[in-house]
Amino acid sequence: MSSKSSTNDLIALCEPEISGQEWHYVKECLDTGWVSSVGSFVTRFEEEFARFVGADHAIATVNGTSSIHLALLAAGVEKDQEVITSDLTFIAPANAIRYIGAQPVFIDAEEAHWQMSVPHLQDFLENHCTFKNNILTNKTSGRQIAAILPVHILGHPTDILEICQLAEKYNLPVVEDSTESLGGYVGKRHCGTFGQSGCFSFNGNKLMTTGSGGMVVTNDPALAHRIRHLSTQAKSSSSEYIHDEVGYNYRLTNIQAAIGCAQLERCPHFLVRKKEIYDTYQQAFQNRSDILTLDTADHVTSAHWLYSIRVNDEANDINSRQLISALGERRILARPLWQPMHLSPAMTGAQFVGDGASQRIFQQGVSLPSSVNLDTQQQEKVISEIFKILGP
Ligand SMILES: Cc1ncc(COP(=O)(O)O)c(C=O)c1O
Structure with missing residues (x-):
C-alpha cells in the first residue's frame, strides 16, 4: 500500500x-x-x-x-x-x-x-x-x-x-x-x-x-x-x-x-527511485540557463534525497518564490531552502565565516517533488509546468 x-x-x-x-x-x-x-x-x-x-x-x-x-x-x-x-x-x-x-x-x-x-x-x-x-x-x-x-x-x-x-x-x-x-x-x-x-x-x-x-x-x-x-x-x-x-x-x-x-528493507529500492527522479530532472533542465542544477561531485554517491535547483533570476524575470507560488497554484508542492543560520532570528549573535554563498543559494533555491512514489506522469507534469511558468 x-x-x-x-x-x-x-x-x-x-x-x-x-x-x-x-x-x-x-x-x-x-x-x-x-x-x-x-x-x-x-x-x-x-x-x-x-x-x-x-x-x-x-x-x-x-x-x-x-x-x-x-x-x-x-x-x-x-x-x-x-x-x-x-x-x-x-x-x-x-x-x-x-x-x-x-x-x-x-x-x-x-x-x-x-x-x-x-x-x-x-x-x-x-x-x-x-x-x-x-x-x-x-x-x-x-x-x-x-x-x-x-x-x-x-x-x-x-x-x-x-x-x-x-x-x-x-x-x-x-x-x-x-x-x-x-x-x-x-x-x-x-x-x-x-x-x-x-x-x-x-x-x-x-x-x-x-x-x-x-x-x-x-x-x-x-x-x-x-x-x-x-x-x-x-x-x-x-x-x-x-x-x-x-x-x-x-x-x-x-x-x-x-x-x-x-x-x-526497502531502502535499496528507495535509493534507485531517488536516482531515477534525479536523472529525469537533470536531463530536462540541462540546457536551460535560467535553472542551475545541483550536480553530483566526482568520487561521491549522492542519496538524491530532495531534488533542488537554483532559479537564475538574472536569466529570467521569474524568481524562486514566484516559481514556488505558481507551482502551488497548479497543485504542485515546491519549497524554498532554509534561511541561512547566521540570518536566523533564533541564532542572533552567532559568528559567521563566509562571503554570502549560502544566502545566494537560499534566495534562488527551490526544492521540487521527490517522493519515491512520484510517478512518470506526475514528474512530467512538474517539468512541463515549470517550463510553462519560466517560458521557453
Ligand atoms: C539537516 C537536518 N538535521 C537534523 C534534522 C532533524 O531531524 P528530526 O526532524 O528527526 O529531529 C533534520 C530534519 O528534520 C535535518 O534536515
Whole structure:
C-alpha cells in the first residue's frame, strides 16, 4: 500500500512510501504488548541499520535532533564552548548545539555542491583561532572550540575527508549530521561513518521513516555505551532506579523500530527511485540557463534525497518564490531552502565565516517533488509546468 497524498491530484514534495512489511511488524508489537522503548525490533533495527551504513554500533533515538544532541554530549561539548557547523541547513543541528548552552559558529556553503565550504572552514581555523596545548580557541569570542558538526545537505555528501583532516590537525571531534544523506557515500564509505559519530533522522520526509525517529552510529564502543546510557535517563543499575547523572528519555519505541525494520528493507529500492527522479530532472533542465542544477561531485554517491535547483533570476524575470507560488497554484508542492543560520532570528549573535554563498543559494533555491512514489506522469507534469511558468 502506498501513502500517497497525491490522490486528489496534489503532487507532494517528499512523502513516505509504506509498502513493505510495516503492518505485519507493527501487528507483532501490538499482539505481544511490546510497544514501548524496549523490545526485539529496537535491537534488530539498530543492528540492521549499523550493517546498512557499515558502522559497528547504532543507537536508536526518538528523532534526528535528539540523536545530534546526544552525539554532541558524548563528544564532550559543554556549555559556553563552541561548535563549528554548516550555515546552510535545516535548523535542527544548530538547535542541538544550543540545547547544551554551547554556541554555533556558522561556515558558509560552497557554490558547487552547496555543502560546508572547506576553504572558509580552513580560514576560520587558521586565521580566527589560536591553537595551544591541543586546545583551539576562537580569537573573537575567547571560547574553546569543542567539535565540528558538518551537515550533508539534500542527500549530497560534504567534503568530509578534508573536514576530518582539518579536525584531526586541530584535535577536534567530528559529529556528522547525515540526516538527509542516508544512502550517500564518499568512495565506498557511507556518510556518517567518517567522524567519531554520525546522526540520522527518520522523519516522515526522509529517505525512510519511522514516523519520527533517529539514530547515532559510531565505531567506538565506549561512545556507543555512553550515548545509550544518556538516551535512557542515565540509569546505572539494571534492577534499581539509580541514575548517575541527568539523562534523557530519547529511546525509540518498539513500534517505531518495527516500522524502521520494514522501511530499511526497502531502502535499496528507495535509493534507485531517488536516482531515477534525479536523472529525469537533470536531463530536462540541462540546457536551460535560467535553472542551475545541483550536480553530483566526482568520487561521491549522492542519496538524491530532495531534488533542488537554483532559479537564475538574472536569466529570467521569474524568481524562486514566484516559481514556488505558481507551482502551488497548479497543485504542485515546491519549497524554498532554509534561511541561512547566521540570518536566523533564533541564532542572533552567532559568528559567521563566509562571503554570502549560502544566502545566494537560499534566495534562488527551490526544492521540487521527490517522493519515491512520484510517478512518470506526475514528474512530467512538474517539468512541463515549470517550463510553462519560466517560458521557453
Ligand atoms: C539537516 C537536518 N538535521 C537534523 C534534522 C532533524 O531531524 P528530526 O526532524 O528527526 O529531529 C533534520 C530534519 O528534520 C535535518 O534536515
